[in-house]
Structure formats: structure tokens, C-alpha cells
Amino acid sequence: EDKVVQSPLSLVVHEGDTVTLNCSYEVTNFRSLLWYKQEKKAPTFLFMLTSSGIEKKSGRLSSILDKKELSSILNITATQTGDSAIYLCAVEPYAGNNRKLIWGLGTSLGVNP
Amino acid sequence: GAVVSQHPSRVICKSGTSVKIECRSLDFQATTMFWYRQFPKQSLMLMATSNEGSKATYEQGVEKDKFLINHASLTLSTLTVTSAHPEDSSFYICSAARGPPGETQYFGPGTRLLVL
Numbered sequence: 001e002d003k004v005v006q007s008p009l010s011l012v013v014h015e016g017d018t019v020t021l022n023c024s025y026e027v028t029n030f031r032s033l034l035w036y037k038q039e040k041k042a043p044t045f046l047f048m049l050t051s052s053g054i055e056k057k058s059g060r061l062s063s064i065l066d067k068k069e070l071s072s073i074l075n076i077t078a079t080q081t082g083d084s085a086i087y088l089c090a091v092e093p094y095a096g097n098n099r100k101l102i103w104g105l106g107t108s109l110g111v112n113p
Numbered sequence: 114g115a116v117v118s119q120h121p122s123r124v125i126c127k128s129g130t131s132v133k134i135e136c137r138s139l140d141f142q143a144t145t146m147f148w149y150r151q152f153p154k155q156s157l158m159l160m161a162t163s164n165e166g167s168k169a170t171y172e173q174g175v176e177k178d179k180f181l182i183n184h185a186s187l188t189l190s191t192l193t194v195t196s197a198h199p200e201d202s203s204f205y206i207c208s209a210a211r212g213p214p215g216e217t218q219y220f221g222p223g224t225r226l227l228v229l
Contacts, residue, residue, distance in 0.1 A: 034217065042206045042223040043157070045115075088156065099210055100143050101218065105156045 002027045006089050007018035017079050017103070021107045023089030024071040029079050033072050035063055036088040041056045043088055046074070114210045117142050117209050119221035125195055127229055134224045136207030143209035147218065148180070151204045174225035177196050197228045 007022045022085040025033065032050045041076035047056045049065035049072060057064050060079075065072045076083055086108050116139040126132050145164050149157040161182050163169040166170055169182035181193040190209075194201055204225050208218040 042220040045217055045219060048217050053216075085143075099147070099218070100159060100162060101147075103156050105160075 002102045003090050004089055004102050004104040006087075006107050008107060009105065010102050010110075012107045012110040012112060013079055015079060015081060017111075018077045019079060019109065021074040021076075021089075021109070022071060023074070023086050023104055024075065025089075025091045025102070026070065027091045027092040027102060028092045030067070030070075030076065031078045031092045031094045035072070035074050036085045036090065038088055038091070038106070039084075046087075050088075065070075073076055081111075081113055082110060084111045085104060115217070116141075116221050117207065117212070117221040119207055119224050120223060123225045124221060125227045125229065126207070129196055130196045132197055132226060134194075134205055134207075134226075136145075136190045136209065136221050138188045138209040138219075139212040140214055141209075143190075143211055144187065145165070145210045145212055147208045147210075148182060148192050149192075149206045150205060150207065151223075157165040157206065160192075166178045194226065197226070199228045202228045203227055 001009045004025045032048050034048050035046040047063045052065050052067040060077045063074045086106040089104040092101050118137045120135045148160045149161050151157050156188040159172050160175045161169040161171045163182050163184040165184050165187050171177045184190040204223050208220045210218045212217050
């Protein structure tokens with residue numbers, strides 16, 4: 001059965017700290033891995049990763065995929081209170097025209113001032 | 114680009130009534146739209162996938178007669194919760210994907226449904 005596992009489930013840090021969130025997957029016919037940030041409303045898109053070893057960066061956030069290890073990490077440097085959110089990882093397998101994503105449970109990040 | 118809207122953002126209704134939620138892709142044509150439900154402190158649960166002009170594909174355990182999905186155009190999908198009950202109270206989120214598989218899905222802001 002396809003699955004996505006995120007760790008840790010919950011994390012609290014102080015402003016300025018650097019955090020690393022993990023996502024591992026077991027999926028038949030991997031196509032892409034996506035990271036989303038969810039605050040009080042619906043998820044907002046962060047990154048889509050398809051190739052191993054190529055870092056994607058947006059400001060203080062970066063992410064990289066390791067297809068050998070079937071995992072991805074999301075790094076946030078110099079954290080701010082506004083980074084407090086649930087970070088969701090999802091994998092899209094190749095499945096013809098079926099676009100169903102397989103979701104992890106998310107990592108709840110709290111950043112204290 | 115890639116903006117998805119949902120309407121209404123919040124709805125309160127009496128048990129037994131039906132509620133319609135609209136999902137629109139504002140600046141792109143969405144070949145596929147998805148409907149999710151999320152309970153507090155839980156991850157997203159896919160309810161159904163809808164492709165424009167064809168019947169929605171429902172996930173196991175989701176009643177198609179209760180959750181009616183219509184994908185009338187490339188920019189609009191609707192979810193109707195029929196004969197709503199308190200246990201249907203949840204956060205309903207749609208997402209839309211443009212183009213072929215492999216394109217990112219973009220989420221609407223969600224609709225909070227409270228059934229009294």
C-alpha cells in the first residue's frame with residue numbers, strides 16, 4: 001500500500017532556529033513529491049520535486065529529494081513566528097490520468113518568539 | 114497565477130438541508146478538480162476526483178449520493194452535501210490541477226461547514 005510518513009509530527013522551536021522536516025514515502029511508480037504549508041485555511045503550495053539531488057529554494061525555505069532513500073527534507077532557516085503552521089508532504093504516483101495525491105499526516109511547527 | 118476560489122467560505126445550516134459549495138479556478142483552466150475533507154488536527158482526506166464533463170470518481174467510503182459533484186466547465190466544480198447531518202460538519206477544500214498529470218495542484222481557501 002502506498003504511504004507517506006512525515007517526521008516529526010510536532011516540533012516547537014525558538015525564533016531564529018533552523019528546522020529540518022522529513023518526509024519518506026513508499027509509492028509505486030513515483031512521479032513527484034510536493035510540500036505544502038497549511039495555516040488556518042487551506043494548504044498553500046511550496047515546492048514540487050521530481051529529480052533527485054536538485055535543491056529548490058524560496059527565501060528561507062529549501063527542499064531536496066533523495067530518490068535512493070525515498071525521502072525529502074524541507075529546511076527552514078532563521079525561523080520566524082509566521083512560519084508556525086502545519087507542513088504537509090504529498091506524493092503523486094504515475095497512475096495514468098488519475099491525479100490522486102498520497103498525503104502524509106503533516107508536521108506541526110510552532111515558532112516561539 | 115494559479116488562483117482557486119471557493120464559495121462560501123463558511124456556512125451554517127440546519128440538519129436535513131442541502132449545501133452547495135463552489136470551486137473556481139480563476140486564472141487557468143482546470144482539467145481536474147479534487148474535493149477534500151479535513152477534520153480538526155487530521156490530514157486531508159480525498160473525497161473525489163472530478164474531470165470536466167465526466168462523472169466524478171469517489172474514494173472508498175464516500176457516498177456519491179450524499180456528496181454530489183458536478184464539474185460543469187474547466188473553471189467550475191461544485192460539491193453539494195445533501196441532507197446534511199451534524200457529522201458532516203467539517204472543512205471542505207477543493208484543489209485544481211491544470212494540464213496533464215505532473216502539474217501542481219492548487220488549493221482553494223476552503224469552506225467550513227457547520228450543521229446544527
